[in-house]
Amino acid sequence: MTRMKPTSRRALLTGLSASLVAPALLLRVRAQAVPFIDYPFQLGVASGDPDARGFVIWTRLAPRPQQADRGLRPAPIAVRWEVAESPAFSRLVAEGEAIARPELGHSVHVTLDQLQPDRVYHYRFIAGGERSPVGRGRTLPLEGAAVAEVKIGVAGCQDWQSGYYTAFRHLAREAPHAIFHYGDYIYEYGPRASAFHPGLRETFATVRRHEGPEVMSLDDYRRRYSLIRSDLDLQAAHQAACFLCSYDDHEVVNNWVTDQVVRGESPPQVFRLRRAAAMQAWYEFMPVRIDAFPEAGTSGPWRSYRWGRLLDARLLNTRLYRSPQPCGDVFGSLCAEVRDPKAEVLGKAQEDWLVQGLTHQPSTWNALLQQVMMMNVDRARGEGRGINTDSWAGYLVPRDRLLQRLQGVPNLVVLTGDEHQHWAGEVRRSDADPASPARAVEFVTTSISSGSDGRGERSEHAAVLSRNPQVKYIRDERGYALMTVRPDGWQTDFRVVSTVRSVGGTLSTHASFRVLPGRAVLERL
Numbered sequence: 001m002t003r004m005k006p007t008s009r010r011a012l013l014t015g016l017s018a019s020l021v022a023p024a025l026l027l028r029v030r031a032q033a034v035p036f037i038d039y040p041f042q043l044g045v046a047s048g049d050p051d052a053r054g055f056v057i058w059t060r061l062a063p064r065p066q067q068a069d070r071g072l073r074p075a076p077i078a079v080r081w082e083v084a085e086s087p088a089f090s091r092l093v094a095e096g097e098a099i100a101r102p103e104l105g106h107s108v109h110v111t112l113d114q115l116q117p118d119r120v121y122h123y124r125f126i127a128g129g130e131r132s133p134v135g136r137g138r139t140l141p142l143e144g145a146a147v148a149e150v151k152i153g154v155a156g157c158q159d160w161q162s163g164y165y166t167a168f169r170h171l172a173r174e175a176p177h178a179i180f181h182y183g184d185y186i187y188e189y190g191p192r193a194s195a196f197h198p199g200l201r202e203t204f205a206t207v208r209r210h211e212g213p214e215v216m217s218l219d220d221y222r223r224r225y226s227l228i229r230s231d232l233d234l235q236a237a238h239q240a241a242c243f244l245c246s247y248d249d250h251e252v253v254n255n256w257v258t259d260q261v262v263r264g265e266s267p268p269q270v271f272r273l274r275r276a277a278a279m280q281a282w283y284e285f286m287p288v289r290i291d292a293f294p295e296a297g298t299s300g301p302w303r304s305y306r307w308g309r310l311l312d313a314r315l316l317n318t319r320l321y322r323s324p325q326p327c328g329d330v331f332g333s334l335c336a337e338v339r340d341p342k343a344e345v346l347g348k349a350q351e352d353w354l355v356q357g358l359t360h361q362p363s364t365w366n367a368l369l370q371q372v373m374m375m376n377v378d379r380a381r382g383e384g385r386g387i388n389t390d391s392w393a394g395y396l397v398p399r400d401r402l403l404q405r406l407q408g409v410p411n412l413v414v415l416t417g418d419e420h421q422h423w424a425g426e427v428r429r430s431d432a433d434p435a436s437p438a439r440a441v442e443f444v445t446t447s448i449s450s451g452s453d454g455r456g457e458r459s460e461h462a463a464v465l466s467r468n469p470q471v472k473y474i475r476d477e478r479g480y481a482l483m484t485v486r487p488d489g490w491q492t493d494f495r496v497v498s499t500v501r502s503v504g505g506t507l508s509t510h511a512s513f514r515v516l517p518g519r520a521v522l523e524r525l
């Protein structure tokens, strides 16, 4: 796998950024005078990757979203964009023209960089006489600012076939400062009539089907993202707040790491072609900065978002640089490989960046925004011990090293996805020893729809809780989590929806936890 040093990568991308953003003048591309054959903004708008000077605004022209050509000729199209402080757009604070390029599926990424800190803005796009929906984004405060409160929504795992995205509609209404998407934005699978749920040993009928077989090519991935983005509840969440975009495994294929698919289904050089297609489609559809541009088949570098002195949220990538899963990646197994001294989760460059950033200048709260569970949980149903090999529990050497290196960092909170259940617990270097001090708390956010309607309490929950004193809470329902961060405490509300098998599921809060500064201890409210 080709991997560039962050500095050289950034240098390359700065040049690339200029060539992507500025050429409206160079190419003299004119706004399309002829009307589109249908409304071109059917996939909505989005914002993401905020800093104190701005954020990225995104759209994608697609009068026919499910056609390979999107109902457009393969030519660049000029798109006008406007930013205002009020949703009525009575006074523009920024405006310009961007190019929707056919090579990038007529997607548009504009990096706003002349806005005021800690302020809400509204944005929209105009092309061919058509106007997009209006989106909303918020800049970060200045680095040293005293911030009274930040609300972060957390969501992910949105299997189209398992259910409706009602939870996203509810999350949009919370109007959070930002939304961390931990991944599984798409699933690669082909259509199915029903799905067997291994955890529940139950079969669920498919709610709505994927179009086309398992996705492999760039066109396949593009059409899958177009299908997912056609959902109006998801569009509402994107319109409501900046997303902090990550990806997990299903944006490419189940349980991939670096350039490998588990159990050697494809040779690495073949898999890299698929990964490159998947990464390009991911970039095209996400409101991310130019340094996430797919380069040498990879994308999605790590990133820090700082809300003044209150919160440093570090978005991590636990797929791209990770060693293959131990024990043949058999869930619930355990073997000597989990102590492999050469194993990596973040890779050296990302781990050093994380440790240096947090230890050099820690904020009041310091959050790791990442994908797979950090608690080392014993999942065995009978005798012996077994783990989720696709989690940090399968990588004890880098896990222990990271927790040791972050020892002096105050108020560490880990935000995670992947499990399709809400979990809360405490992270210890030795999770098998409840007497050892907790280094962090971890909040795992359930799926938007994956796994279909849950059962609330599962039969194995009691055994997991009794074998793992560090785990304080598990809930099998669909929804999202809302983090409310203040100088005097961190609160997590685990929101759940009544159903994802029909539209209109109602929202409730199943549990809330509070963490006080100075103690990695969960208090249930």
Ligand SMILES: [Fe+2]
Residues within 6 Å of the ligand: 157, 158, 184, 250, 418, 420, 447, 450
């Ligand atoms: Fe998932």
